[in-house]
Amino acid sequence: MWKISSGVFLGWTLGANDSANIFGTGVSTGTVKYRTAILLTAVFVLAGSILEGGKCMKTISGLSLILPMDAFCSTLAAAITMAILTCFALPASTSQAIIGAVIGAGMVSGSADFSQLYKIISCWIFTPISGIVLGYLLHRLLGYILDRTVKSITYRNLLYSTGIIMAGCYGAYSLGSNNAANVTGVYVGSGMLSADMAALIGGISIAAGALTYSKKVMITIGKGIVPLDPFSAFVVVLAEAVTLHIFTQIGVPVSSSQAVVGSVVGVGFVGSLTTVSAKMLAKISLGWLLTPVCAGLLTYLMIRCITGSLVRGLFPVFG
Amino acid sequence: MFLKKLFSYGRQEQKVVNRINDHIKLLCVTCETFKSGFEKNDRSLLQKVIDLEREGDFIRREIVSEIYEGAFLPYLRPNLCKFVEIVDRVFDLLEDTSYNCIDMEIPEELKGECTQVAFLNIRICEMLLITFNAMLNGDPLREKTLAIRIYEKKIDDIKLGLKKDLRKIRIHNFWDGKILSEFISGLTMISDIIEDAGDYLHIISVSMK
Amino acid sequence: MNVQDIMTTRIECVDAESSVYDAVEKMVDKRIRSLVVKFPGKKINYGVITARDIVFKVFSKGMNPNDVKNSEIASKPVVCIDQGTDLIEAAKTMTNSNIARIFVCDGDNIIGVVALIDLMSAALIMRARGEDVP
Secondary structure, rough: OOHHHHHHHHHHHHHHHHHHHHHHHHHHHHOOOHHOOOOOOOOHHHHHHHHHHHHHHHHOOOOOOOHHHHHHHHHHHHOOOOHHHOOOOOOOOOOHHHHHHHHHHHHHOOOOOOOOHHHHHHHHHHHHHHHHHHHHHHHHHHHHHHHHHHHHHHHHHHHHHOOOHHHHHHHHHHHHHHHHHHHHHHHOOOOOOOOOHHHHHHHHHHHHHHHOOOOOHHHHHHOOOOOOOOHHHHHHHHHHHHHHHHHHHOOOOOOOHHHHHHHHHHHHOOOOOOOOOOHHHHHHHHHHHHHHHHHHHHHHHHHHHHHHHHHHHHHHHHH | OOHHHHHOOOOHHHHHHHHHHHHHHHEEEEEEEEHHHHHHOOOOHHHHHHHHHHHHHHHHHHHHHHHHHOOOOOOOOOHHHHHHHHHHHHHHHHHHHHHHHHHOOOHHHHHHHHHHHHHHHHHHHHHHHHHHHHHHHHOOOOHHHHHHHHHHHHHHHHHHHHHHHOOOOOOOOOOHHHHHHHHHHHHHHHHHHHHHHHHHHHHHHHHHO | OOOHHHOOOOEEEOOOOOOOHHHHHHHHHOOEEEEEEEOOOOOOEEEEEEEEHHHHOOOOOOOOOHHEEHHOEEEEOOOOEEEEOOOHHHHHHHHOOOOOOEEEEOOOEEEEEHHHHHHHHHHHHHHHHHOOOO
């Protein structure tokens, strides 16, 4: 069972990083206290992973036939890739890393199923697009409704503060339901865990990350994003949550960071603001390319090393 | 803490709003007291203005502390506090103007127009109250802020004439001249500050949309 | 609201016998568009001279303002209303007389003037206050 430790570690880093996408703006603007934010994130991530976390497990486990050691190497490689790319300030997605890693493991055993990749890559591309569309539409629609129904400033204030918190809870739920598979899906494929157990462990590890190590990122992300008014902040989180939830139903784990970026862009379009530059787009595209490739390559090398076949290949004397 | 806030149904916010309302109403009363005191040359009424300023300070402190104890979104708090501070500046100006009025006899040639300015100050404060309530209800503020600007322009026109007349007044010593000049400046500056306050209400209204 | 609430009490005057140039100078200095013309010792004591009078009756005819007296182009008598007159009444009088400003009189003395812009501002203020604009 020690082999699931790398998955737990991956989940912990995911929780520490991605909870900023949910409550980052809320915490940095003071709408919700940090302690409240992480508690809510933990509770709802766990709820999401338990109730709907199994939906994406099939996609991950169906990509290749994985042995328990392969599962350990994949998740470890994904975690290392995330750490390295984050170091270089390139946007890295856990979903893309784990998919790349599993394919890498599959290439070692020759069991990689590339046919699934079309569906997965399409979902990656549609994640920010969906964020943009939902961000724009929700802003316009909800704005229209509010302008006609809630005019009092005190009621609006109450609505926004409640809205940001509720959207955050929904976002955490969606994160748990969509990303638990990233963390422990490989163990279902290798037969080490059942889908339910994997969802539970995945959820707990993500919740633990949010509870213990999310403060720095939460405050940095919140301050780094284009200053959002309370209504836009609420819409961004809601759009991100809906995006993730939609892809959960499709069964593909996607990046919450890219969903948030899309939502911010979509909301920016309402005010004719361009919040993303060509430079940022280039960085995101590079991240999309490098993440699965690096994770896949690293997994391939790790498995080869561990099984000794790489060493034997390079140094026939050990064969 | 979040649940407590959620189930309070905005009671804290309503308390702040009511106190700001009281603050502006008190300003109107203070302007009326000043005008009466100035017109009738009633020292006791002019002294009352000073007491009312102190009361205004008390209300302001209450409002600011209530805001920072958790009323309203953090996004909105600095704007609301700034608005209250601006209104408080008017109280301070009224207090100083009252002191100046108590301190020296205002020349007869200037009294007529000064009374008119004092009257318009009451009107502009009433307009500010109407604008604040309109903002709370989410009503458009355009007409209200225009009305404030109209009053401010009227007072500016009178101020121009007053300053020209002031130069014709014979002053017997530097301090009399200084006090008189400060009196006229103070009296005519009230409308400028209220115009700023009106603009701030517009900012608050827009920021919540 | 009546005219007393909105009138301008600062009235600028010129002598009937002084030149139009003096009137122009005063209007420019004081940034105003009309002056009361005083006819001392005459039965009708006051007239009014406006920027419109000066432009239409002097400049457009190529006349030298130094050579024209105020009494030659002033309108007499001035149209007056009582200080208690309501705004609608004042507006109607101005419409009927086709004038842009009307003087507020207390007996024979002019105590104020109400211009179109004053009426317009008053109407806007009444709207903003939620009072019925008559």
